[in-house]
Amino acid sequence: MTPIIAFTLIMLIWTVSDYISKKTKALLSSLFVASIIFLIGFKTNLFPEDLLPTSALLPLGQTVVGMIIVHLGTLISLDEFKRQWRTFLIGVSAVLGIAIMLFTVGRLLLDTNYVLSAIAAISGGTISVIIVQEQALNAGLISVAVFPVLIAALQGLIGFPLTSIILRKEAMRIRDGVRDGSITRKAAVEEEQTDAKETILPEAFQTTAGTLFVVGLVVILAMFLSGLTNGWLNTFVIALLLGIALRATGVLKPNVLNGIDAYGLMMLAILLIIFGPLATTSFADLVELLVPLLIAFSLGVIGIVLFAMLAGKLLGYTYPMAVAIGLSSLYGFPGTLILSEEAAKNIGETEDEIQIIEDEILPKMVVAGFSTVTITSVFLTGILASFIY
Known part of the structure; x- marks a missing residue:
């Protein structure tokens, strides 16, 4: 087959x-559909x-995977996290719940790898999968490299309906509060004040090539710093931290790669990384992974629910809201946005009710996705991946 x-x-x-994902309102994620197509295509030759x-690709x-991680760092607003610090802590608790349940009960039933x-896969997204997959492939563990791909492909099928049901309960509580007067519309939080110039970099470095050059330098710096720690601090973790810091200091603009000509192709390219092991995995190996998949999902979801409810109780959140925040680790953004808007529109019966429900739920869910998938999971995975051998 030729490259073209x-x-x-x-x-x-x-x-x-993408078409099927949109038609099913993301119930069948594009990642799930693509996994099925690649799997069938490879297994049937x-x-x-x-x-x-x-x-x-x-x-x-x-x-470019490191560059995408720097970009993820520039998506994170420190001011928003300050406003939603309780949400952040619940999200972190949910990820820790996944890790604790799988590390205690899971190790009695499954191989440590x-x-x-x-x-990594249950608590995070593509980046976390890539981190553990790379380590597994380096160790020659093909089935371990495929395992997180299957989890990533299926977790939306579990996370979306569960979160939808739970957010509907929270939305009903808010709607009832609006009707009895206990909940009123909050004054809109002012947007962060930013200068017209979102970055201190010269215009020459704000073009497509200039942006890629600067972000590439950041990744090289992350690799250098990781080397100073002998790899103890994962390059991707450092890249994420640098992205957050450089946005906060105005060196990189928010969403640094958005709007440049190469961004869409770069995202497609890194998603393809996770499908690589599917080409060399036998059908028998895939069948053997079904039971580990069931165990991993069961323990992971139990860990999310228990730890999110406990953190929510301590921090003054309702159980449904806390659990919904925790479940965001199964899909992240934009699922957090879509599900919040759907809950508001389905439960609210007037424009005012819809807006109040959305104002209560949406900021929490968006921050939840970043706290679980983008930050905590990448940190945790960066540490745990080194133990795969």
Whole structure:
């Protein structure tokens, strides 16, 4: 297969996956649909084993993954986290709940390597999967590398309906509070004051090439700092911290890669990384992973619920809101946005009710996604991945 045919076929797969995801309102995520297509294609020999590397997208993804992590850091507003500090703590508690349940009960039922990869995948997104997958492949553990891919593909099917049900309960509570007068519309929080110039960098470094150059330097710095710690601090964790710090100091603008010509292609390229092991995994290996998948999801969700409820009780959140915050680790943004808006529109019966419900739920859920998937999971995975061998 020639590179252009491989590239075009992959673009078709993503087009179909995105279409189905939109039609099902993200119940079937594009990641899930793409996983199924790649899996069927590889197992039926419809796709050649070297489809991904032949397309040239796989090496691109491996090159730019650190840059995407710096970008994720620039999505994080420290001011918003200050306002939602309780939400952040509940999100962190939920991720710790996943880790504790799987590390205690899970290790009695599963191999430690599966436990470590499950913690990363259930609590995080693509970046966490890539971190543990890279370590597993370096250790020659193909099935361990595939395990988090399957979790990542399926977790939306569990997280979306569960969160939807729970957020409806919270939305009903808020609506009833609006009607009895105990809950009123809050004054809108003023947007962060930013200068017209969002970055202190010269205009020459705000072009597509200039932005990629600067972000590339940040990744190189992260690699250097990781080397100083002999790898104890993962490069990706440092890259995330640098992204947060450089946004806060005005060196990098918020959402630094948004709007540049290469961003969409870069995102597609890093997503392809996680499908690589599917090409070389046997069908029998996949069947053997079904029971570990069930155990990992069961323990992970139990850990989320228990620890989120406990943290919510201590911090003054209702049980439904706390659990919904914890469950955001199963999908992150934009699922947190979509589910919050749907709950408000489905439960609120007037424009005022809808707006108040959304104002109460949406900021918490958006911060929840960042606290679980983007921050805590990347930190935790960066530490745990080194124990896969």
